[in-house]
Amino acid sequence: MNKLYRAEILSNKAVGRGYRRMKLKAEGIGKTAAPGQFVMLRVTRNLDPLLARPFGIFSTVSGNIIEIVYRIVGRGTILLSDAGPGDELFMLGPLGNGFPAVRKNAVPILVSGGSGFPPLYFLASKTRKRAVVLLGAKSEDCLPPKDVIGGFKKLSSQVRIATEDGSAGETGLITDLLADVLERRSMKGEPVVYACGPNAMLCAVSMIAQKAGIECYVSMEERMACGVGACMGCSIHMNMGGYSRACKEGPVFDSREIRWKQP
Amino acid sequence: MNKLYRAEILSNKAVGRGYRRMKLKAEGIGKTAAPGQFVMLRVTRNLDPLLARPFGIFSTVSGNIIEIVYRIVGRGTILLSDAGPGDELFMLGPLGNGFPAVRKNAVPILVSGGSGFPPLYFLASKTRKRAVVLLGAKSEDCLPPKDVIGGFKKLSSQVRIATEDGSAGETGLITDLLADVLERRSMKGEPVVYACGPNAMLCAVSMIAQKAGIECYVSMEERMACGVGACMGCSIHMNMGGYSRACKEGPVFDSREIRWKQP
Amino acid sequence: METTVNRPSMWVDFAGIRLKNPVLTASGTFGYGEEYAEFVDLNMLGGIIVKGVSIKPIQGNPPPRIWETPSGMLNAIGLENPGVDVFISEKLPYLRKFDTAVIVNIFGYSVEDYLAVTERLDSVEGISAIEVNISCPNVKAGGMVFGTDVDASYALLSQVRKRTRLPIIAKLSPNVTDITVFARAAVDAGCDGLSLINTLLGMAIDVRSRRPRLANCTGGLSGPAVRPVAVRMVWQAAKAVNIPIIGMGGIVTGEDALEFILAGATAVAVGTANFINPRASIDVLCGMEAILSQTGAGSVRELIGRVNQA
Amino acid sequence: METTVNRPSMWVDFAGIRLKNPVLTASGTFGYGEEYAEFVDLNMLGGIIVKGVSIKPIQGNPPPRIWETPSGMLNAIGLENPGVDVFISEKLPYLRKFDTAVIVNIFGYSVEDYLAVTERLDSVEGISAIEVNISCPNVKAGGMVFGTDVDASYALLSQVRKRTRLPIIAKLSPNVTDITVFARAAVDAGCDGLSLINTLLGMAIDVRSRRPRLANCTGGLSGPAVRPVAVRMVWQAAKAVNIPIIGMGGIVTGEDALEFILAGATAVAVGTANFINPRASIDVLCGMEAILSQTGAGSVRELIGRVNQA
Ligand SMILES: Cc1cc2nc3c(=O)[nH]c(=O)nc-3n(C[C@H](O)[C@H](O)[C@H](O)COP(=O)(O)OP(=O)(O)OC[C@H]3O[C@@H](n4cnc5c(N)ncnc54)[C@H](O)[C@@H]3O)c2cc1C
Ligand SMILES: Cc1cc2nc3c(=O)[nH]c(=O)nc-3n(C[C@H](O)[C@H](O)[C@H](O)COP(=O)(O)OP(=O)(O)OC[C@H]3O[C@@H](n4cnc5c(N)ncnc54)[C@H](O)[C@@H]3O)c2cc1C
Ligand SMILES: Cc1cc2nc3c(=O)[nH]c(=O)nc-3n(C[C@H](O)[C@H](O)[C@H](O)COP(=O)(O)O)c2cc1C
Ligand SMILES: Cc1cc2nc3c(=O)[nH]c(=O)nc-3n(C[C@H](O)[C@H](O)[C@H](O)COP(=O)(O)O)c2cc1C
């Protein structure tokens, strides 16, 4: 159930590549949090910047502690990076619908573009099935922090990296990796794709999955004001027509439900 | 000359009675600062609260370090109290016209109401003449912090305290103290009053000085936006008609120049 | 807390509707109640003004629909809603379970639309009043035209008036030269109350992509940034007419709300603040009570319109 | 810094006045230049729009004159100024020492007042243009009446037009239903340019003393809070008329300024931001240059009105 907390910051450390890792303490938050769900954090007690910021849950350290990993990209995340242990933040969550549970016969393929990895990391750590992890970025410095990649390696059967400029891993797009993995079908069981990243990348990934005729779940990013389904600000265009709310029906959707804007 | 600084906070300590003492480092700020002058401090890098806050200069620790003593009364001063050593603040100053130099034959009588003491403390510490210091407040917890009162005692020939509720010092208004001091004329030399505090109190003080036929200089508080004479927001009604700017012609005025609003 | 020592009386009479307290939630910022029911005991609210409903379902505008601005936000939701029938069959029954006034915000693209929704609602139970939105800046075809043309406003409102026994509240646009003209027109049309302000028409541009931040190009500005404009308009309108006013625009605290009451509002609505704090409406109520008892006021009613001009 | 690699060309032609760059300072927020000369090299500015001058000296309103609001401020200065003669004899000579355009903002309480100031200024050297303030919300007798009545605006502006050879810029009020009507009226009256926006009429109340925060009761809202409204109005006006526009309202950064340029402004003015940062005007200029070169624009002129609507 969604809750409003005054969460206490336990730690807020720079972990490289422009990312920070923040531990937040709030009674019971860790108990219900599921992979793909997110929290809304207010970054100031004043009125500018006004809106709370959404962040995917990266891990549950305990029943009362969650962790987020965020990238400093603007005023809100700069303020967040100024906060220190002991400071309190208004936090709302866990919010939204996460990834569906990984089925017995399924082989999860986690596809992360840019800073889309946090919910996938949570998923990898929560499912017993060893996942195939594909990490893509423009260049090395846009990849997840090293320790996060290390974590993925421990949690998965295989981690493959692609950068567009070849500064790390294989040169090319993450979609190339996905296509390759699906061709080989090296793993036994039903491959299921779980993806998070920029919408253009999610669109491409879902097309590949569709061609391959396999399930694909995507976590969508949209600007949010309320995070609880009230403002209708975070709408995602649906195939059935009309819109769904990323914060309420999403952020995770079956990729086939979404009306993708072809670039 | 006024300067715009990125001042570094050296310390920001609670000193009791709701006050904090902040040391600010800025190249050369201490060299020109005169008693009665003030600085404008921005309390955030964001846009709410928007305006800088004015604070009188309490002391010059060195040519590059000044000190202010501020009371936490609202959002801006709360933010200020959150700042820590190493943080930088946009600072403008020293601003305005301070108290006229204390003449040889003069006996300075410093009259402080509520949180009006900082510029008077600076004056006391800068003049060789030993001053008579009168401190008034509603109740004990509205008096200057203990260490500040201690400082006044070192710097002056006499410190008298009055509280309206009698919780400290003599019971009554500070104007009673002033009247009493002036009656006695115990001190040799020309008494000159230097006052800072709420406008109503400054009005009363100047009336007494006028009756006694002695000079009286008052530091006026008015809301300020720019602090440099551009916005015309801080106007003080003058006897000659029209307005003067507290930030530019003031904050210190000869009390006879001001058109007091009689309560 | 002092506040509980002698709790001030908070009920107000708004056009014959007795509200247990003056704190409502603003249309479009509180859904149909459900979304916030897990954070707020809806029974504590003076009332809920629901998201605008139209005769037919409306999809709304393409995203992006919102953008943050200094102490405010722009929105161009485009009045997405499931239509009045779904509202009545699926949303209203839920709201009726609570002991709070339900005010239904309506709009349309034509006079006929407005009248059809009005008639539909007139026949159902559990509605305290209808708030007629003649001021949505985000619907090209409708809303705004009425809200910024005084004759059109009058014509629309007097027709709506004829179609229902329910109290009707005209929600006015702030995007006008003289709010009092529209306030008087609403009175002449037989409205029982006024709501103001709706959002100010605004725009933001991404200077790198050179595109508007909203797919709709322009949107409605709300939040604390607009409060001074809202307080001024409520003050002007309250001096001009004798029907009660629901004041809104940037209310975040009880102090903010009392500014509107002193300016002449009988009730207030909390909007954007719900987004940054789901319990904002309750915090506003408690804040009002605290200040009232600190200042020794026996009831909130004493303060309505009581700003004393020096 | 990248910016210096290939510096974009920043000059603009504003109604025949060549500005070395599009960054001006807004009337009433930069005094007559002196106050900020110790922080800013005035030669770096595209121009200075001076504090409004009237035919006779004006004392202005009693204090308090200002109040801070969320991301903005209210002011009711009441157009305090020493009068046009003192301006010409004491302020102008100082300004003329700098290599920057001097635009004189004027106002009055009657048409005659406006015309008298205009004629007085027409005869002196060193003035690039006259900005006619028909929109000050803080002067009961004058200003606003013209600014919110299109016929009065037209009548006033066309008379002013006849009294001077100098380019005249109409400073429009944002407190109107349709800005384009007033923009067109200014064009018809023979104005050479437009300035918008002036402040939005607002109000704030001290809920404990129950008094308005400003002695004048209402005041003008300025600062970042109003920017979305200002950008929208500049965009609407730019589409409606072909004379150049000085865009202003909440500009704090170069990015903010470029929003106005893309919306259709040829130049911009920095106002309230000067108060929170005396070097704001220069920071805005540098910020614009930086973004222009990052985005590969050769000149600021390329961007004027170039917002592309999806
Ligand atoms: C469901 C969800 C989960 C997310 N999880 C993470 C995460 O785990 N780690 C992480 O680093 N980032 C995550 N993001 C993106 C994160 O919310 C933005 O980076 C952040 O809001 C930027 O705020 P800012 O003030 O620093 O940037 P600014 O650009 O200054 O923000 C301006 C406005 O745009 C909004 N905004 C900016 N970028 C985004 C974005 N990508 N998505 C949605 N709104 C945006 C902000 O919320 C704010 O309202 C997530 C976004 C969503 C919707
Ligand atoms: C020349 C001068 C010197 C001052 N010196 C000191 C000092 O040495 N120590 C100290 O504690 N205080 C001093 N003050 C008062 C101090 O500026 C205010 O306490 C402070 O601005 C309060 O800000 P806030 O945001 O916490 O309060 P808020 O009430 O939230 O402020 C709201 C607005 O009102 C203004 N404001 C509030 N109180 C005052 C006030 N008393 N005078 C002017 N503006 C005010 C603020 O600047 C802000 O714009 C001085 C004021 C002036 C004009
Ligand atoms: C996201 C959003 C949606 C809104 N939808 C409606 C609506 O459907 N009908 C309406 O009359 N007003 C609508 N409004 C306007 C609000 O009801 C309110 O008048 C305005 O936001 C000012 O109040 P605030 O500043 O407290 O938000 C909406 C406002 C927002 C921010
Ligand atoms: C303190 C103050 C004084 C002003 N005085 C004038 C004036 O004399 N004439 C005028 O046309 N505009 C005046 N303005 C309006 C500004 O020129 C500008 O149009 C408005 O403030 C919006 O810009 P900003 O948000 O950047 O301040 C004044 C604004 C402020 C804040």
Ligand code: FES
């Ligand atoms: S963010 Fe408000 S509905 Fe999704």
Ligand code: FES
């Ligand atoms: S604060 Fe601006 S003129 Fe004094």
